[in-house]
Amino acid sequence: MLELESVSVDYGAVKAVQSVSLRVEEGEVVALLGPNGAGKTSLISAVMGIVPVSSGTIRFAGQDVTFASPEDKVRKGIGISPEGRRVFSNLTVAENLQLGASAQPDKAVRAEQLAKYLEMFPILKQRYRQKAGTLSGGEQQQLAISRCLMSRPRIVMLDEPSLGLAPVIVEKIFDLIAELKASGLTILLVEQNANEALSIADRAYLLHSGRLRFEGAAQDLFNSDDLMTHYMGVGGAQ
């Protein structure tokens, strides 16, 4: 469904992503892992089109969307919960969710999605008329995730969705991901929480210094002590 072919991203002299090829099939959950500064966020931003791709092509549902605008991509069915949450701080929770649904023309679907996420994250219901900027960090994260699902996209890219969340909510998020997966949604998941991510993903990519170091079944990465310790610092030794 989403296909990247030798995509590179530069920020001036900094080569954040170097010739990365990656694909996400329909209905799959794909984990994208890597330490700080690996280039995960840059890659996702490039897919969305908010940072320019310096070379390579991006295809979505068979179409070349390398140079399509972010808004077009969202309307085609790509959703994103970005790094740093990026809620509209001067709008209320309700207004944030309303904007999240912009790409969904069907009113009924919008209403249904709204009801669903307000139920899943009751805190959003309680803070419904509050300015999003004054929410706590974790509340904002929940809002960001709900917002991107409001339009019922075909694929979502979640950039560290568990960041700053209490364990109980993290659990909820992974339950949600599992549920979304079951309902057929395609998911590209960026996580520091490698274990959780790999346990839910079908396939995984490991990124380091802008280059791919692993691609394959999630379970294989999970079982590779070497890779995990070396790149993710998992296990305590560095």
Next chain:
Amino acid sequence: MRLRVSDVSKRFEGVTAVNSVSLDCSAGEIVGLIGPNGAGKTTLLNMISSLLDVDAGEITIDGRAVHNIGPRRTAIGGIARTFQNIRLFANLTVRQNIEVAFTTARRHRASALGSVTIERLMEQWGVAEFADRKASELSYGTQRRVEIARALALAPDFLLLDEPTAGMVEGESQDLVKAIMAIREWKGCGVIVIDHDLSFITSVCERIYVLDMGSLVASGPPSVLRDDPKVAEIYLGRKARRRLEEGTDEHRQSRQ
């Protein structure tokens, strides 16, 4: 020295963010503050650092009231902090970022300053190599360390850390544990730390306080996390609880 928060409350139109919470922290102690999202942890920290006024209650250091005096006087009074969303001075260099606080310390906290220098702080926090780089050019983890170094440049009696491990990979969190332990050894200051990384919290804290919906629901040694069913219910969820019970090595455990 003892920082004491007594029956402090804060309301934001309609929301009681903090409801009559009391806690304390002594010099040399590392205290954890945990709780679900929106529990009021950051709000409590904001009140201790005087970024917010308390609606009721008081905050004292050795009996001297330090609430509602504004962030500047709080800082001079010996309370330093970091922010959940990193707030560095983006266009200043790492050295200058630290110097901002250091200047305050030199003028107002000379006696507490001892042998602290900007260079030493940068060494200690592993940012010396970036000394002349702008804060905005650093990676996330490095920024966090600069922020802590800046807070320490105040030679504080109490250090407040708001989610220092957020966005760090596990290896980095482990390093942070050591570094925070070292702060205590070095300056003997008290530390209050908020975090959602349980292995981090359990490894650094002697005591923890658990907040929920603005109220204190539990406190005690880190084991309350495991032992108090209420905490488990509101905060941990099934899996985290299971992991805690089974041991701390997350990676290996869950791979079985």
Next chain:
Amino acid sequence: MEYVVQQLLNTLSIGGNYALLALGLAIVFSVIGLVNFAYGEVIAVAGYVMFAVFAIGGIEYALVLMPIGVLAAVVISVTLERVAFRPVRYAPAATGLLTAFGVSILIKNFFITIVATRSKSVPTPAWLAHQIDIGIARIQVIQLLETTVTAIALLLLLLILRRTNIGLAMRAAARDFDMVRMVGINANKVIAAAFAVSGFLAGLAAIFIIARRGVVDPFMGFTPVLKAFVAAVLGGFGSLGGAVVGGFLLGALEVFFQLVLPPSIAGYRDAFVFVLVAAILVWRPQGLVGTKRQFGDKDE
């Protein structure tokens, strides 16, 4: 008392003009944080286009000229956004301010070079100056129009901003442009829309200004926009309701000091007005309409 009623009506229409312009400034400020000092030139462009159509095209029907003027203001406003302000959209506030100054200098001197430093006349319809007797006072058509147009424009704007997606998107784009795009909205269009609305308001104000002055000149926008700035800040910059309140308040202050100051110190009118404005700002830094709140470490 007839005199008092009459002066109140005068105040309303003067304030209405300030309010229109303050609103136009506030909407752009609230969307991209730009302090648009080139706004006066948008007014001037509206005027000069009307002049050109009259002088070259020979058209002197107000009902044709006026819509053309408003349209010109919309077009220039949107064009300026595209060519001048978009490149500095993410830059520090001072940069946008200077770009606006630059645009202002450029347009002003364009008129000086191409047309003249001196004023040029634009025909205005006689019916605008007609007087309507309303019992105790007489009101001119133009005053009536100005007050009602302001009221309608404000209501419409508030409706748009509060109720429609594009209004929400405008307010959202103010904080995070890319994120607006990432929820599937063409944010460039949103910002262009804000400038279009701003230009529309300037066009309306321009019509009233020109109807009163009868001529256009390169410097015509300066004073009204200076006042509009003060009005916008008085009401709380970025707050649209505030801009309107600020506009009327400033109008009232001016008229008040115009009337009560004895001739020996009447020349100090602007100093009195601005001292009072400063006092209000110091008393309520968030503006008359905004509320002061504590945010702690959170963002507004």
Next chain:
Amino acid sequence: MNGSLRSLKGAALTALLPIAIALVVIALGDGAQVRILSIFLINLVIVIGLQMFMGNSNIVNLGHVTFMGIAGYAAAVLTIPTTIKQTIIPNAPFALATFQLGPIEAGIIAVAVAMAIALIVGVVITRESGISATILTLALLVIMHTVLANWVDLTRGMRALYGIPMTANVWILLAAAVAAIFFGRWFRDSPFGIQLRASGESRIAAESAGVNVRFLRLTAWVLGSGIVALGGVLYVYLLGSISPKSFYFDTTLLTLAMLILGGMHSISGAVIGVIVVTAGFEIMRFFETSPIIFGVQIPEFLGLTGFFLGLIIVLSMALRPKGLVGTDEIDESWLRRRKSGLAERR
């Protein structure tokens, strides 16, 4: 500390360019060119004064020219010979029409008066942040202008005051400009300057690090106003006459454009801005006089200077939104560029 040595060197480096320009013009230029140089040097002083508050506190200041005006008028009224004062401002308050001071005493008093007024209004202005503060500075400008225009007994209203001994020669102006560069750089790099800049980036974080934001803003405001005031004194000593029109929006915009165009956060930016705008302005003015170039008479085009000034501002802001020099001093960015080869990105 070695930091202050570095900023001293930086200031010297920054001052080199205006000094070189001045020496060349003095050696080779005609009367008019020396005059242009003089005004350039005065603008340098004013723009550095503006930079001190605006560049460090990150608050746009539209009111700096106020202090140029106050000091200019104070110096004028004090130095005009009593015989002239008796005819043009016989009713001047405080018996000002009855005595005359030398240019140095008068200059010192004028700057002191301006700084005292800056202190009083500064207490109010520095309370505010962002656009509110900016509009307060604008209000200040309008109020000052209105007072100058109306206080006829003292200022002669909009009519020019004249008879001021023309004591500003180009060497004095050069010395003042260089001193301003060093002072501005020293303040910027001093611990207080750094704290003030920090508060401009994040007020919350700065206060939490113990920064006394209001006090520092006020300090920068008063010192900066003092430098601008010095510029105003020199301006009247150069011109020999003075009228309120010189201290209003045109001057405000021009000096502001110089600062922002060069880069408001650094002294190098201020200097480069003044140089570039002055040079651009003079080049345009040359074309405006319909010169003959390569045998072709360029047609006269009034308003060309303004047109191009606008164009240059818009273009350079679009291409270099942070100003020509950027946020750092020139020497700082050189240093950084040299070092960045060493420190690699993780």
Next chain:
Amino acid sequence: DGDIIIGHVAAATGELAPYDSVTGVQCMVDIVNDKGGVLGGRKLKLLSRDMKSDAALAGTAAQELIDAGAKVLFGPPTDDGLIPAGQIALPHSIPVLSVGSTQVQWPAAIPGIAYLTAYGDNASAASAAQFATKQGYKTALLMISHDVGSYSIATPRYFGETFEHLGGKVVGELNWNLGTTDYSPQITEIAAMNPRPDMIFSAFVMPDGGAFMRQAQAAGLDIPVFGTDTFDDPAMLTAAGAGSSLMNLGSHGFPSEGSALKAFYDDCSARGYKIENVFFGLGGEAVEIVRHAIETAGSDEPAKINEAISNIENMQGITANSITFKGRAGVPLKDVVIIQAKDGKFELADRILPDWVPAGDSTWKPANAAE
């Protein structure tokens, strides 16, 4: 001996531009040269520098022009630019004539070399007062402003002084501010005066005066509004629209049939110049004064030209039939034309050499504060 250079420190752009005229000067220079120049065949040459309505730049421009060999300087219309230019000219004894200024005190600032081309404001205001009295007006309201300078404050008070000297009464003063769009508060105020004044005198500038008259007329305030030369501009007529029927003014000259001004305008129109307003005529007059002085002095030496100008007596001018500088400290004695607007056109109503003129320096105290 090449061309004799006249340097013009011109307000070509900026807010003073309507009150200066590079083209009027240039046209007259062309005419003089076409007629064979001066001193038996030498040509005049005009160099102009735009001072952009900026005082400091006026000084620079003066220096440039003197460096370029100017023997005479023409200056901008206000003293803030004239004085720096004059101070630079003074050591060279180069005479400085302001083309458009009517400010009586400015020549005193640079004594000995400074001249107005126009009459002083006191003379024009006195002429207007004399005319108004003749029309039978008994009470007058003064509209003043501090924003423009002596022109907008002193001129109305000169008028008031003369008007009262001639037996009329000033019934009040109202303030106006430069750039005002809406004069309704003042108009309502005047309409409520009881009894209403017979006339209004103001020194409005362009285009504020037009706006005021337009709005006054629309509000049914049918009182004549007097002004001076800033009103003498076709743009003012159009700005005033229907309100131009209220307009009366005292100006420098009127291009009536057979007048020197008409001839000058016609000649210049034929040469392709565009006559904007009466300052075009003053520009020509300034050149004529200099030509006259050079011929009289028989030299192009600045000091000699200066001397000759100061001794001019009863010279035939362009706007005025007789110009005298001798014994007048730089402010010429000229007659004033009174113009009225009828059906959107200016008409000559009278030509007056005022019998009584108030002293040149008003203290600018408000008229009614004297009691």
